[in-house]
Amino acid sequence: MTDTALASAPSADPARKGRMIVYVVALLIGLALAFAPFLFQDVRSNQVAARICVFIVLAASYDLLIGYTGIVSFAHTMFFGLGAYGAAIALKSMGPGWDAVLAGGVAGVVLAAILAVLIGVLSLRVKAIFFAMVTLAAASVMMVLASQFSDFTGGEDGIVYSAPALFKPAMKLMTDDAGKVVKLFGVSMNGKIAAYYFVFLTCLVLFLALMRIVRSPLGTVLEAIRENEMRAEAIGYRVVAYRTSVFVIAAVIAALAGTVWAVWLKYTGPDTTFSFAIMIDILLMVVIGGMGTMVGAVIGVVLMSLAQFYLKDLMEAAAQATANIPLLPDLLDPDRWLLWLGLLFILLVYFFPAGIAGTLMKKGGH
Amino acid sequence: MNAPSIETRNLTIRFGGHVAVNGVSCAFHPGELTVIVGPNGAGKTTYFSLMSGQLTPSEGTILKGGTEITRLSPSARAKTGIGRAFQLTNLFPKLSVLENVRLAVQARHGIGPRLFRPASAFTEIADKAYEHLKATRLDDVAHLPAAALPHGDQRKLEVALLLAMEPDVFMFDEPTAGMSVDEAPVILELIDEIRKDASKTVLLVEHKMDVVRALANRIIVLHNGELVADGPPDEVIAMPIVREIYLGIPADEGAAA
Numbered sequence: 001m002t003d004t005a006l007a008s009a010p011s012a013d014p015a016r017k018g019r020m021i022v023y024v025v026a027l028l029i030g031l032a033l034a035f036a037p038f039l040f041q042d043v044r045s046n047q048v049a050a051r052i053c054v055f056i057v058l059a060a061s062y063d064l065l066i067g068y069t070g071i072v073s074f075a076h077t078m079f080f081g082l083g084a085y086g087a088a089i090a091l092k093s094m095g096p097g098w099d100a101v102l103a104g105g106v107a108g109v110v111l112a113a114i115l116a117v118l119i120g121v122l123s124l125r126v127k128a129i130f131f132a133m134v135t136l137a138a139a140s141v142m143m144v145l146a147s148q149f150s151d152f153t154g155g156e157d158g159i160v161y162s163a164p165a166l167f168k169p170a171m172k173l174m175t176d177d178a179g180k181v182v183k184l185f186g187v188s189m190n191g192k193i194a195a196y197y198f199v200f201l202t203c204l205v206l207f208l209a210l211m212r213i214v215r216s217p218l219g220t221v222l223e224a225i226r227e228n229e230m231r232a233e234a235i236g237y238r239v240v241a242y243r244t245s246v247f248v249i250a251a252v253i254a255a256l257a258g259t260v261w262a263v264w265l266k267y268t269g270p271d272t273t274f275s276f277a278i279m280i281d282i283l284l285m286v287v288i289g290g291m292g293t294m295v296g297a298v299i300g301v302v303l304m305s306l307a308q309f310y311l312k313d314l315m316e317a318a319a320q321a322t323a324n325i326p327l328l329p330d331l332l333d334p335d336r337w338l339l340w341l342g343l344l345f346i347l348l349v350y351f352f353p354a355g356i357a358g359t360l361m362k363k364g365g366h
Numbered sequence: 367m368n369a370p371s372i373e374t375r376n377l378t379i380r381f382g383g384h385v386a387v388n389g390v391s392c393a394f395h396p397g398e399l400t401v402i403v404g405p406n407g408a409g410k411t412t413y414f415s416l417m418s419g420q421l422t423p424s425e426g427t428i429l430k431g432g433t434e435i436t437r438l439s440p441s442a443r444a445k446t447g448i449g450r451a452f453q454l455t456n457l458f459p460k461l462s463v464l465e466n467v468r469l470a471v472q473a474r475h476g477i478g479p480r481l482f483r484p485a486s487a488f489t490e491i492a493d494k495a496y497e498h499l500k501a502t503r504l505d506d507v508a509h510l511p512a513a514a515l516p517h518g519d520q521r522k523l524e525v526a527l528l529l530a531m532e533p534d535v536f537m538f539d540e541p542t543a544g545m546s547v548d549e550a551p552v553i554l555e556l557i558d559e560i561r562k563d564a565s566k567t568v569l570l571v572e573h574k575m576d577v578v579r580a581l582a583n584r585i586i587v588l589h590n591g592e593l594v595a596d597g598p599p600d601e602v603i604a605m606p607i608v609r610e611i612y613l614g615i616p617a618d619e620g621a622a623a
């Protein structure tokens with residue numbers, strides 16, 4: 001904060017204003033997520049809110065790699081999937097208890113950490129492009145393994161299981177005198193609420209941990225490595241050790257997010273965890289939000305998720321509203337939503353070359 | 367004389383067929399400022415890179431305080447007290463001037479166990495960084511990104527990073543090249559300060575003869591990667607071979623003059 005106070009040159013003002021806007025938007029998103037079950041009371045909105053929470057952690061941990069340290073990895077969903085499958089397999093085989101979540105989650109996280117150390121030590125010395133290839137290969141092998149060992153993983157169909165009793169819709173968190181579940185602001189205090197706040201709070205803690213890392217002296221070292229690896233080494237930083245550590249930290253956080261995701265969804269399959277489509281989504285979220293900003297992940301995830309979930313609805317409505325006008329309804333046909341999404345990306349990248357948060361905050365003198 | 371702080375023995379590096387540094391054996395001592403001269407492409411920068419670890423020699427060994435360091439990584443060599451400022455400015459462009467220097471201070475002093483406190487809470491590190499910024503007259507621009515500085519200030523920041531490493535072997539590679547006449551003296555005075563410290567060893571690549579005369583305790587001459595002269599400034603400058611290859615004056619003419 002003293003930094004902002006000292007940078008009192010007039011030229012710093014637009015950047016400060018931009019930073020204000022970004023933090024206010026991020027805060028509003030945080031508040032919306034904190035009260036999501038009360039603000040948006042339908043099942044689909046709840047699902048979207050939980051997904052946003054998990055993906056904020058996933059994208060933010062990816063930003064730690066690509067945005068802060070300059071490591072390009074395609075294995076982030078692999079680590080996410082390890083955390084998810086760990087919990088899923090344990091919940092399926094041990095039954096729906098916290099012991100299963102813990103055992104499965106820990107197993108997934110440890111496996112993710114070990115793999116990250118191996119990949120890191122073996123290949124973070126080499127050129128960035130080669131490292132990206134290694135992560136791509138590892139992620140592909142993991143997908144093949146997941147579909148081959150279908151006895152464990154359910155193959156392409158994935159695994160369906162139950163969550164701990166606390167999260168069952170029938171669970172009554174609060175009851176009135178008659179033993180009926182209490183409603184607060186029209187929302188039943190049942191297991192669904194508990195499940196949402198489990199997701200929200202774990203993700204909040206993980207996100208704050210990531211913020212803490214990038215604000216710490218370690219965060220500056222990571223940026224230094226991204227900016228000029230050779231000089232970072234020359235002034236005494238063991239670049240490979242730092243890179244490996246940050247790769248492991250990001251992998252562990254992704255795996256934890258995976259465990260939370262598996263507990264929430266009560267289903268784990270390749271499409272919800274390992275898929276390259278998700279990997280591309282995360283990449284786009286970070287790029288749209290602004291690489292190397294952390295809060296950018298929040299904005300990117302929200303924007304992408306809303307587009308993915310609601311653009312079709314919006315277009316449906318728009319097509320109906322314009323039904324009498326020639327051509328427009330055709331263009332606005334919900335089947336063309338990907339076209340519009342693509343257009344939206346192009347416009348965003350054009351107007352916000354450093355991502356939304358990155359461009360607004362004019363990263364540099366911070 | 368006291369024991370050498372850094373020494374190279376038969377140091378050689380080949381790039382394909384080209385021998386950039388060829389069998390250079392030389393020892394540098396604490397309290398001594400050695401100027402390295404030689405025409406463009408003589409191998410001066412390459413010799414520095416071999417000592418600071420960015421390049422690995424094809425042959426020969428490097429010793430720091432009597433211990434062999436030939437195969438150590440650059441970061442490990444920095445930890446042994448070897449510091450280097452680069453000829454081509456080599457900074458962290460998007461980070462602020464203060465952050466640039468703070469990184470070097472942090473690498474030298476560590477941040478202790480309180481790893482995840484906000485960077486701004488480490489006031490001792492920031493204070494030390496400010497000292498180096500004041501010494502190089504950069505404290506006014508501390509919060510600008512390094513990339514936004516004019517060339518002269520970037521050269522100063524290059525030197526500030528080296529000071530912040532607090533090494534015992536300082537390597538300066540043409541530190542004042544491209545600086546204006548009022549900027550260069552700041553840096554030269556700083557180098558003169560370090561020279562007066564009997565525990566520090568200074569290696570300086572410099573072309574300007576007035577600077578060389580003012581600062582050097584000793585001059586070595588590199589030519590086509592080979593060490594061709596080594597001695598006190600007056601003697602070396604007077605050598606016909608030096609006048610010929612370095613000043614471009616044919617030996618007979620030099621003798622005549």
Ligand SMILES: Nc1ncnc2c1ncn2[C@@H]1O[C@H](COP(=O)(O)OP(=O)(O)OP(=O)(O)O)[C@@H](O)[C@H]1O
Nearest residue numbers: 381384386404405406407408409410411412413453
């Ligand atoms: N990485 C490299 N690969 C191939 N050749 C190189 C490499 N680095 C340096 N050289 C060559 O080695 C020779 C010595 O270069 P060096 O930069 O050390 O010279 P210098 O004495 O510092 O010159 P200057 O006064 O121009 O800075 C040059 O011919 C250069 O082209």
Ligand SMILES: [Mg+2]
Nearest residue numbers: 410411412453
């Ligand atoms: Mg050179």
